[in-house]
Amino acid sequence: MDLGQITPWIIFGVSTLMLWAMFNFFAGEKSRATERLDELRDPTLRNSATNKPGSEKNGAMGMLEKAAPALSKALQPQSELERNNLKRKLANGGFNGPRAAQMFLAAKMIGLTVCLLIGGSIGFFNWGLTNKCMIAVAIATFIGFYGPEIWLYMVRSGRMERLF
Numbered sequence: 001m002d003l004g005q006i007t008p009w010i011i012f013g014v015s016t017l018m019l020w021a022m023f024n025f026f027a028g029e030k031s032r033a034t035e036r037l038d039e040l041r042d043p044t045l046r047n048s049a050t051n052k053p054g055s056e057k058n059g060a061m062g063m064l065e066k067a068a069p070a071l072s073k074a075l076q077p078q079s080e081l082e083r084n085n086l087k088r089k090l091a092n093g094g095f096n097g098p099r100a101a102q103m104f105l106a107a108k109m110i111g112l113t114v115c116l117l118i119g120g121s122i123g124f125f126n127w128g129l130t131n132k133c134m135i136a137v138a139i140a141t142f143i144g145f146y147g148p149e150i151w152l153y154m155v156r157s158g159r160m161e162r163l164f
Contacts, residue, residue, distance in 0.1 A: 008124060044098050072105030093156040108148045115144025
């Protein structure tokens with residue numbers, strides 16, 4: 001094998017390690033003092049199922065709930081107005097839980113990552129490192145990132161139509 005055949009695998013490995021390092025960096029554990037302050041700000045956290053011992057979920061949903069804070073951290077709304085708009089959109093869609101926004105943002109990040117990898121793989125194996133490959137990556141990334149938004153819009157509009 002020559003360097004031209006190994007280069008894509010090296011790029012993939014390095015980018016994977018960089019993503020892993022970023023997730024570990026941003027997924028720092030909360031101290032007990034921070035958790036207590038969060039409970040004081042939002043009393044519903046005090047009685048939530050995640051704080052009760054022995055109530056951990058198993059399987060993919062439990063894993064997603066554990067990973068959601070780290071995955072959604074980069075996409076968290078910065079202002080109170082943005083947070084309220086997101087909560088309103090989710091509530092109109094029927095998702096009223098205290099962690100609905102966090103789970104939605106985690107789904108957006110997972111969709112972005114998975115579609116980026118799939119689109120990049122398909123584009124690279126079909127066209128190599130050409131403009132067509134970059135277009136495939138861009139389209140797949142767009143679909144992965146905005147797919148949950150489109151899905152929420154359809155659920156929300158269907159629910160509002162049924163209500164009215």
